[in-house]
Amino acid sequence: xNSIDYDGMAEEVISGSVxxxxxxxxxxxxxxVDILTLLSAAFKIxxxxxxxxxxxxxxxxxxxxxxxxxxxxxxxxxxxxGDAQRYPIKTVDxxxxxxxxxxxxGAVTYCMVTSTRGPxxxxxxxxxxxxxxxxxxxxGLRLCASLGLLADGQAGExxxxxxxxxxxxxxxxPRHFPEIVTTHSIQDRVRTVKLARASGLEACCGGILxxxxxxxxxxxxxxxxxxxxxxxxxxxxxxxxxxxxLGSKTRMSPMACLRALSMFRFVLPExxxxxxxxREATLxxxxxxxxxxxxxxxxxxxxxxxxxxxxxxxxxxAEAGFEPAVxxxxxxxx
Numbered sequence: 615x616n617s618i619d620y621d622g623m624a625e626e627v628i629s630g631s632v633x634x635x636x637x638x639x640x641x642x643x644x645x646x647v648d649i650l651t652l653l654s655a656a657f658k659i660x661x662x663x664x665x666x667x668x669x670x671x672x673x674x675x676x677x678x679x680x681x682x683x684x685x686x687x688x689x690x691x692x693x694x695x696g697d698a699q700r701y702p703i704k705t706v707d708x709x710x711x712x713x714x715x716x717x718x719x720g721a722v723t724y725c726m727v728t729s730t731r732g733p734x735x736x737x738x739x740x741x742x743x744x745x746x747x748x749x750x751x752x753x754g755l756r757l758c759a760s761l762g763l764l765a766d767g768q769a770g771e772x773x774x775x776x777x778x779x780x781x782x783x784x785x786x787x788p789r790h791f792p793e794i795v796t797t798h799s800i801q802d803r804v805r806t807v808k809l810a811r812a813s814g815l816e817a818c819c820g821g822i823l824x825x826x827x828x829x830x831x832x833x834x835x836x837x838x839x840x841x842x843x844x845x846x847x848x849x850x851x852x853x854x855x856x857x858x859x860l861g862s863k864t865r866m867s868p869m870a871c872l873r874a875l876s877m878f879r880f881v882l883p884e885x886x887x888x889x890x891x892x893r894e895a896t897l898x899x900x901x902x903x904x905x906x907x908x909x910x911x912x913x914x915x916x917x918x919x920x921x922x923x924x925x926x927x928x929x930x931x932a933e934a935g936f937e938p939a940v941x942x943x944x945x946x947x948x
Contacts, residue, residue, distance in 0.1 A: 618644060620655035623880065628662045633880050638833045641877040646869045656876035657906040659883045664909035667939045668931050669723065669886055670924070671758075671910065672716035675917045677703040677728035677737065681762075683797045685785070687822055689855035689918050690729040696857040698918045703728060703737050709744035710751070717752060719914055719924035722939045724748070725758035725781060725818075727917055731798070733761040738768055742775035749776035754941040758818055763798065764806045769813035779846060780810035781818035784838065787831035794825055807842055817844040820890065823874055824852035824866040832874055836881040847885050849878060849908070851892035853919060865892070868900040875907040891916045902934040 618640055627633060633641075644652055679690045679700035689696025704712075709726055716724040726741055733741070738761070745757050759772055760781035769780060784803050785791065791800040811817050819842065821835050839847055851871050854863045866874075871893075879887055888910035889897075897904055905911070913928075915921035922930075931938055 618648070620648070620652050621658070624655040624658040627659050627880055627883050635833060635837060638836060638877055638881050639830065641880055642829045642832050642873060644873060649869055649872055652876045653872055653903060653906050656879040659879050660887075660907060660909055663884045666936045667909065668905060668936045669888075669910040669939045670719070670721050670927065670931075671723040671725060671888065671912050672712075672719055672721040672914050672924075673912060673916060674704075674709060674712040674716075674724065674726045675729075676709060676726045676741070677701070677730060678917070679729055681729035681731065683731055683795065685795050686859040687785075687794065687825060687852060687855065689858055691858070694858050696855055696918075698729075703740050706740060706744045706747065709740070710747055713744075713748045713752060713755060713757075716914075717755060717941065720928055720938050720940075721755070721913070721924075722941050723756040723758055723779070725760060725779075727760040727781070728762065729917075730762045732763040732765065733768065737761065738771060741777075742771055745772070745775040745777050752941070760818075762806075763802055764809050766809070769809045769815055773813045773815050777815060779816040779818050780806075781846075781848070782806045782810065783820050783822070783848065783850075784835060785821045786825060786827055787834035788838065789834065790825070790827045790831045804838075804842065807844065811843070816846060817842065818846035818848065818886075819844040820846075820848040820850065820888070822850040822852055822891070823871075824863065824892070824896070825860060826863065832877065833881075836878050839885075840881055845885060846888065846910070847878060847882055848888040848890035848910075848912075849875060850890045851896040853892035853895040855918065865896050868897050871896050872900065872903055872907070875904055879907040886910045888912065891919070894921055902930055905931065905934050905936050
């Protein structure tokens with residue numbers, strides 16, 4: 615295998631060149647011995663487009679354990695004997711309280727997530743009302759909603775209520791998707807992403823690695839996200855959940871996680887690339903290195919699993935030489 619000029623590729627990306635599938639495959643397949651060189655090159659791209667700032671996000675599990683879909687990684691599916699809590703959608707007041715806590719944690723984005731195929735009229739109304747009140751009280755806090763597959767008009771309602779971004783992950787490549795989900799198609803998910811963007815919402819759309827896919831599936835997912843022009847990409851690493859079909863999978867190695875994050879940064883230089891679920895369990899002591907490719911992270915845990923506390927994450931950000939982004943202050947009137 616010929617050596618790869620990672621720095622040269624990074625300079626080309628910074629100059630406006632687009633990484634080809636072949637080049638992305640070379641990055642995703644690079645040897646472990648090259649990881650620091652690859653990560654250093656990815657950091658050049660990250661620094662050019664995002665500086666040293668880290669966007670901190672907080673998730674709110676607004677409705678848990680009641681999803682009828684068969685996503686094999688998810689303990690919130692009613693088809694599996696997962697350990698997720700089960701409760702209907704939280705109240706508006708509960709969601710507002712969660713937003714306040716997110717602000718205290720240093721978050722710039724608060725994401726309300728429901729376990730569902732798609733939102734009911736009542737659920738959509740609850741999220742919209744909470745969003746309006748949160749924006750009135752905390753106008754600088756960015757809001758994200760993740761409510762499953764959207765019907766026509768629903769994205770527009772969210773936008774009018776003050777939601778800034780809609781999350782709907784593709785999860786994996788088109789080739790591998792039927793191995794992970796059978797109750798809907800990846801085309802259904804792509805349609806929702808397009809509906810969100812057409813309504814004026816930013817699209818937050820990523821996936822989960824470590825579900826038995828090939829490296830080529832990483833690349834094809836990254837390229838599809840580039841084609842969809844999404845603004846934000848959460849990259850999750852499978853932390854197998856007991857009771858699910860993927861519950862016995864082996865976690866990815868730290869090296870593989872860092873290699874994947876670097877490849878996604880090369881392919882998607884300007885997106886808000888987030889090191890997301892599973893980072894604590896897979897990256898372990900190498901978590902700070904993820905920030906040299908990713909410019910964004912979740913804190914205070916995930917939907918069904920605990921994670922690092924915000925105080926720990928803010929310390930890690932500072933010790934790695936980065937700084938957390940801050941919510942813009944609302945101007946005061948005289």
